[in-house]
Amino acid sequence: MNVGALALTAPEVGHIASVGAPGSRRGVAYHVAGHWAEFPDDSEIPVLFVREAVKELLHSGGSIPTCVEWKPFEIADEGVEDDPWGSLPDQ
Numbered sequence: 001m002n003v004g005a006l007a008l009t010a011p012e013v014g015h016i017a018s019v020g021a022p023g024s025r026r027g028v029a030y031h032v033a034g035h036w037a038e039f040p041d042d043s044e045i046p047v048l049f050v051r052e053a054v055k056e057l058l059h060s061g062g063s064i065p066t067c068v069e070w071k072p073f074e075i076a077d078e079g080v081e082d083d084p085w086g087s088l089p090d091q
Contacts, residue, residue: 003020003050005018013064014072016071019071040071045068
């Protein structure tokens with residue numbers, strides 16, 4: 001399976017995740033940096049697009065990649081900080 005999922009948190013859009021094909025895998029979770037990270041259903045995309053989006057993010061200085069379609073999602077409040085990826089400045 002050559003797929004992955006992307007999630008970003010940015011002040012202008014909140015939490016967003018990649019949009020995969022309708023009807024793709026549900027219950028998407030990956031082990032990231034020693035922790036399980038859950039992603040919205042239907043968020044897996046070909047790894048080629050994951051790589052391209054990461055390159056675009058880095059080359060643009062942090063702008064949201066346009067090579068991937070995005071959808072908003074909510075992070076369940078289970079005593080976890082609001083920004084699990086540490087991407088927002090301290091407020």
